[in-house]
Amino acid sequence: MTPPTTRGRRAATCAVLLATALVAGAAPAAVADAPDDPGLEQTVDAGEEVVTEDAVVTDGHVDVGPRFLDDRWTMLARDDREVPSVWRDPARTVLHLGDTAVLPAPDGPDYEFLGVEPGTPLHVVPQTQAPDVVWLGWNTQDPRVVDSIEQGATLRLDGLEGPGKLLVFLQEGVTGPPNVLWDSGEPLPQELWMEVNTHVHANWVFTEPGIYRLDVTTLADLTDGTVAEDESTLVFAVGQDTDPAEALAAAGGDTASDTASDTASDTASDTAEDSASPAADPDAAVTGAPGAGEPASDGGGSALLIGGAALAVLMLLLVVVGRVLGARRARAAAELDAGDES
Structure with a gap:
């Protein structure tokens, strides 16, 4: 992915020009440059563990970013x-924003x-x-990622489900205007x-409480000439009264749906195979005795069909015999009349 010419490049510039953008009705306050901020001075170890359990984060530092898992570019x-x-x-991983995350719009x-x-x-x-507030950022510092991407990577917002708007922006320097990176009120997708x-x-601003699901993609041009891409979802429980468990349940909805779909598909396949069994077992079809795993009605249905055909043949034979007998009686009666006249 080639670097964006305006919005994206300014985001990278802001890595060393950070300021607080939202305070109680006042202008943004200046903070120290990034090298003096211990939260931004970090080293990512290639051996850091990947864990699989669910998590609810109410405070502390979390970054989203790419890594290679089993040689596959993966957003984590x-x-x-x-x-x-x-x-x-x-x-x-649900990011829960409670009362400590509430600030008035400046x-x-x-x-x-x-x-x-x-x-x-x-x-x-x-x-x-x-x-006592989640501190969410992004990084491209995994050692293999550093060695594998050309100039950088793109974080793309593809879709959003939630009761309000999301805005992500950076404040540049002391007096610079906010640099808006994502605005869910504008057409998607949007890239940073x-x-x-x-x-x-950056600042992540939610206008209404509730559960938000952000469909996002990380993608990059790799040094080997290929393009890496991975989709994921960022999950937020916004508001003190918003239950993170409900957000986790919503996050697991796709997985549960896929499992149910797979189960239904397997069941349909098994049923189709069972239905085909009587045709492969002529004895069962004739006698009406079901094979293993087949409905008892299959054999009975086949027997009724055969019985109906036999009855039809019998009726046809009776009609033919009746017509033959009737013709013979008529001929005998005619011959008898002729004899009497002579």
Whole structure:
């Protein structure tokens, strides 16, 4: 994937120019450059474990990004709350935003893109880490990823299910305007660019509480000339009263549906095979005795069909015999009349 010329390149620039974008009705506050922020100084170890269990994250540091699992480009979520860090399936990892994530929408023309009145409560994953709030970013720092991609990778928003809007933006420098990366109110898909070997955080803003499912794709041009791509889902339970268990159930809906579909397909296949059994067993068809696993009605149906055919033949024979006998009687009567006249 070639680097975006405007929106995506600015996202990479913001890796070292981070500021708090949403505060209580005030202008963004400046923070230190990235090298002085311990949350952005990190090293990803190639041997970090991938875990499979479900997880609910209410605070702490999580990054989404690509890795190679069994030589396959795979999007995962790096959970930095544990030591050492582990990687999780994003679709089975619910990011829960409670009351500590609520901030009022700031005033000013730079924030009109939020589409709400100043002071409106918003649920925010902030660009800079806040106590008791999930801190979500992205990284391209896995050692094999660093060695395998050309200039960087693309993180693409393909679809969104949720009660409100999602906006993802970066605040550049101290006085720069917000740089909007994703806006679910605009046509999808939308892409943001991730430079190779970088670690970036942005503001994730949700306008309404509820469960949100973000269909996302990571893709990149590899040094071997191929294109790598993987789809996944980011799951958010937004609001103190939004149950993360319901979000997990929603996240597992596709899997449950696939399992049910597979089961139904297997059942239909078995039924079709069983239905074909009487034809392969003539004795069972004639006598009406079912074979193993076949409905008893199959044999009975075949016997009725044969019996009906035999009855039809018998009736036809009776008609023919009746006509022959009638003709003979008529001829005998004619000969008798002729004898009397003579």
